[in-house]
Amino acid sequence: AILTGLIFGILGGALCAWFLVVRLRSGKEILTGIKRGQFYVVYQPIIDAKSLKISGVEVLMRWNHPSAGSIPPDAFIAFAEAQQLIVPLTRHLFELIARDARRLQQILPAGARLGVNLAPSHLHAPGFKEDIQAFVASLPARYFQLMFEITERDMVKANEASSLFNWMHEQGFEIAVDDFGTGHSALIYLERFRLDYLKIDRGFVNSIGLETVTSPVLDAVLTLARKLSMTTVAEGVETPEQARWLIDQGVNYLQGFYFARPLTFEQLRQWKEQPKAY
Ligand code: C2E
Ligand code: CA
Ligand code: CA
Ligand code: CA
Numbered sequence: 001a002i003l004t005g006l007i008f009g010i011l012g013g014a015l016c017a018w019f020l021v022v023r024l025r026s027g028k029e030i031l032t033g034i035k036r037g038q039f040y041v042v043y044q045p046i047i048d049a050k051s052l053k054i055s056g057v058e059v060l061m062r063w064n065h066p067s068a069g070s071i072p073p074d075a076f077i078a079f080a081e082a083q084q085l086i087v088p089l090t091r092h093l094f095e096l097i098a099r100d101a102r103r104l105q106q107i108l109p110a111g112a113r114l115g116v117n118l119a120p121s122h123l124h125a126p127g128f129k130e131d132i133q134a135f136v137a138s139l140p141a142r143y144f145q146l147m148f149e150i151t152e153r154d155m156v157k158a159n160e161a162s163s164l165f166n167w168m169h170e171q172g173f174e175i176a177v178d179d180f181g182t183g184h185s186a187l188i189y190l191e192r193f194r195l196d197y198l199k200i201d202r203g204f205v206n207s208i209g210l211e212t213v214t215s216p217v218l219d220a221v222l223t224l225a226r227k228l229s230m231t232t233v234a235e236g237v238e239t240p241e242q243a244r245w246l247i248d249q250g251v252n253y254l255q256g257f258y259f260a261r262p263l264t265f266e267q268l269r270q271w272k273e274q275p276k277a278y
Helices: 002-023 028-035 073-082 086-107 128-137 152-160 162-170 188-192 202-206 216-227 240-248 265-270
Strands: 039-048 054-065 069-071 113-117 145-151 174-180 197-200 231-234
Touching (some): 028 054, 028 073, 039 086, 054 086, 054 145, 069 073, 073 086, 086 113, 086 128, 086 265, 113 174, 128 162, 145 152, 152 174, 197 202, 197 216, 216 231
Parallel strands (some): 113 145, 145 174, 174 197, 197 231
C-alpha cells in the first residue's frame, strides 16, 4: 500500500509537470507572474507533539495563473527549475515572506520556526549565501528560527554541500531533510552532513490506519532518526489515529490537514490550536 501510494504520488507529480510544460510555453510566464503579483504564500502550522501547540509554520508557494487557474507547486517548481528560473522565483518567495514578517511576528511566538523549501539548483547557484543573508536581513532580527527544507532526493545531488550546510549552521539556521523515505539517498549522507530534522513523507503516515497499526519501514525510519539524534516531523497527518500513533512512537512534530491545512495569513490569524482529543 505504501509503495502504490508513493508510485501514484510520483506519477501524479510527473503528469502535472508534463501538462504544465505543454501549457506554459515559456519561462516568461513565471517572470510575468512575479511582476504581476500572481504568486502568493500560505502557511501550514507545525505542531509540537508534546504541548500540541504551534511551534512554527511551513511556507508553501501558490501560483494564481490567469488562464490556468491555481497551479500547484509540485508542477510549477519543477517547471521553474527546468527553465532555470528557480533563483528569481525563490528570491520572490523571500520577498513575499518578508512582506508578511511583521504581522507574522504578531501572531507567532518568539522562536517560531519558519520552514522554507529550497530547490537544489539554488543551493549551488552563485550568490546563494548573499540571497539568504538578504532574506534574513529583511526579517525581524532574531525573532524567527529559519528551517530550510531540502528533499531527500536532492540531498544526493547536494553531495558537495557539506561546507554549505556547515555555513548554514554557523548562521544559526536549521536544515530539514524533506520527504524522507521517498528518495534513494545513500544513508551515509545522513551521517556525514549535519542535519537537524527528518520530515517523514506523508506516504508513510498515510499507511497508518486501523488495520496496519505498524509499518516496518516507518518503524525503521523512526529508529534511524533516533539513533542519528535527529528531530522528527511527520507530514500529512490526516486522522486522530495517525496523530495518536505518531505521538506514541515519539515523533517530535506533527503537520497535516488534521491540525491545519496550508492557510493564508488571514486564515492563520484566525486559526486557534485546540487541544485535540485522541
Ligand atoms: P512539501 O515540502 O512536502 O510540502 C508539503 C505538501 O503536503 C504541501 O503541498 C501540503 O499542502 C501538503 N500537505 C500538508 N498536509 C497534508 C495532509 O494532511 N494531507 C495531504 N494529502 N497533503 C498535505 P503543496 O503546497 O502542494 O506543495 C507541494 C510541494 O511543492 C512541496 O512539498 C514542496 O516540495 C514544493 N514547494 C512548495 N512551495 C515551495 C517553495 O516555495 N519552494 C520550493 N522550492 N518548493 C516548494
Ligand atoms: Ca517541505
Ligand atoms: Ca515533504
Ligand atoms: Ca513533497
